[in-house]
Amino acid sequence: MQIENVWAREVLDSRGNPTVEAEITVKGHKIRAIAPSGASTGTWEALELRDGDKSRYGGKGVLKAVENVRGPIARALKGMDPADQEAIDRAMIELDGTENKSSLGGNAMVAVSLAAVRAGAMAEGVPVYEHVGGDHATMPVPMLNIINGGKHAGGNLKVQECMIIPAGAPSFSECLRISSEVYMSLKGILKDRYGVGAINIGDEGGFAPPVDTVDEALTTITDAVSAAGYVPGKDVFLAIDAASSEFFEDGVYFVDGLRLSAGELADHYVELTEDHPLISIEDPFFEDDFETTAELTRKVGGRVQIVGDDLFVTNSKRLSKGIACGAANALLLKVNQIGTITEAGEAAQMSFDSRYNVVVSHRSGESEDTTIADLSVGWGSGEIKTGAPARGERTAKYNRLLRIEEELGSKAKFPGVSKFRI
Numbered sequence: 001m002q003i004e005n006v007w008a009r010e011v012l013d014s015r016g017n018p019t020v021e022a023e024i025t026v027k028g029h030k031i032r033a034i035a036p037s038g039a040s041t042g043t044w045e046a047l048e049l050r051d052g053d054k055s056r057y058g059g060k061g062v063l064k065a066v067e068n069v070r071g072p073i074a075r076a077l078k079g080m081d082p083a084d085q086e087a088i089d090r091a092m093i094e095l096d097g098t099e100n101k102s103s104l105g106g107n108a109m110v111a112v113s114l115a116a117v118r119a120g121a122m123a124e125g126v127p128v129y130e131h132v133g134g135d136h137a138t139m140p141v142p143m144l145n146i147i148n149g150g151k152h153a154g155g156n157l158k159v160q161e162c163m164i165i166p167a168g169a170p171s172f173s174e175c176l177r178i179s180s181e182v183y184m185s186l187k188g189i190l191k192d193r194y195g196v197g198a199i200n201i202g203d204e205g206g207f208a209p210p211v212d213t214v215d216e217a218l219t220t221i222t223d224a225v226s227a228a229g230y231v232p233g234k235d236v237f238l239a240i241d242a243a244s245s246e247f248f249e250d251g252v253y254f255v256d257g258l259r260l261s262a263g264e265l266a267d268h269y270v271e272l273t274e275d276h277p278l279i280s281i282e283d284p285f286f287e288d289d290f291e292t293t294a295e296l297t298r299k300v301g302g303r304v305q306i307v308g309d310d311l312f313v314t315n316s317k318r319l320s321k322g323i324a325c326g327a328a329n330a331l332l333l334k335v336n337q338i339g340t341i342t343e344a345g346e347a348a349q350m351s352f353d354s355r356y357n358v359v360v361s362h363r364s365g366e367s368e369d370t371t372i373a374d375l376s377v378g379w380g381s382g383e384i385k386t387g388a389p390a391r392g393e394r395t396a397k398y399n400r401l402l403r404i405e406e407e408l409g410s411k412a413k414f415p416g417v418s419k420f421r422i
């Protein structure tokens with residue numbers, strides 16, 4: 001089997017910004033994938049190539065990246081075996097030749113890498129999760145972002161994501177049902193307490209109410225969990241993504257109406273874990289602060305998952321630095337942060353080898369593409385974060401997981417609470 005053609009076009013993401021769709025032709029079938037795009041991006045991520053031509057999309061066009069797929073990438077990949085993901089990714093990495101994918105563009109490369117894994121699966125006649133993982137298939141526990149703050153919403157809440165983890169449920173599909181019920185319960189509570197404007201939503205489908213602190217957000221979510229008939233801390237747990245680089249300025253964290261040093265912020269997090277069933281904290285400190293992240297991990301890592309997103313940017317070099325000093329105990333895995341599935345897979349493997357958890361993740365700018373759902377199952381990450389149980393670009397992934405669970409039937413493994421340190 002051979003790659004017959006590689007093509008690309010500019011399409012829109014869930015925020016309405018242009019992004020790259022890649023299309024790989026195998027046996028006359030056109031297989032597509034779309035590059036996602038972040039808002040709170042890490043400094044060390046693969047470069048997202050944008051045209052900068054203000055006359056189109058305010059400079060955000062991706063025609064250069066599209067041309068890189070149609071030209072050099074297509075020439076390099078035509079004739080290759082679509083099932084050999086590593087060879088395809090390595091060919092692009094070599095062609096690009098830069099540390100941060102700035103020559104071809106991380107957005108061009110990730111769209112092709114994702115399309116290739118889909119084409120490879122099609123060529124082998126198996127689902128994508130089986131193509132990447134053989135028979136390791138494990139359904140992930142979802143982390144659902146139901147209150148949006150930070151760069152993903154327009155309110156005062158500085159912490160970017162307040163999530164529920166319905167890990168007490170016996171299966172993925174039950175997690176999703178519970179999450180939808182809690183989401184609706186939260187909607188009612190927000191409307192009652194803050195008025196109808198509070199149910200407007202942010203980039204990832206969660207509500208963007210006028211709450212000022214993460215404590216207030218988590219309390220409201222806990223009330224919603226109870227009102228929906230579930231037990232906080234038994235059926236449903238909480239998680240946050242602080243995305244703290246976004247509220248860090250000249251050595252100070254401006255969050256929850258406070259002005260905190262790194263040490264004081266660490267104490268603030270510890271308090272939150274004592275007051276709420278909070279079992280996972282992502283990017284608690286500025287993206288280059290491995291030391292305080294390690295300190296917090298030493299303090300609460302025995303009972304709380306500490307996730308590195310902007311800290312690691314799915315990059316094995318940064319991850320190995322974190323592992324060496326004990327910073328965090330989980331990797332947030334975003335294929336577009338590093339640019340290819342092969343490199344993201346290496347970071348996942350390094351995490352597993354060091355007993356770090358792996359959370360496969362969407363971006364705040366998403367699309368109808370569902371490839372990450374298959375990657376989370378195939379790689380057996382055990383966790384996925386892909387927004388609220390609402391909005392098409394988010395439910396596309398959750399609905400794909402429902403189909404996979406049905407397909408796996410009794411073979412569907414599900415880790416539930418065992419994935420967490422509780």
Ligand code: 2PG
Nearest residue numbers: 038039040041362363364
């Ligand atoms: C994050 C992500 C996804 P963004 O910080 O974890 O939720 O946001 O894609 O904006 O970086």
Ligand code: MG
Nearest residue numbers: 241243282309
């Ligand atoms: Mg994050």
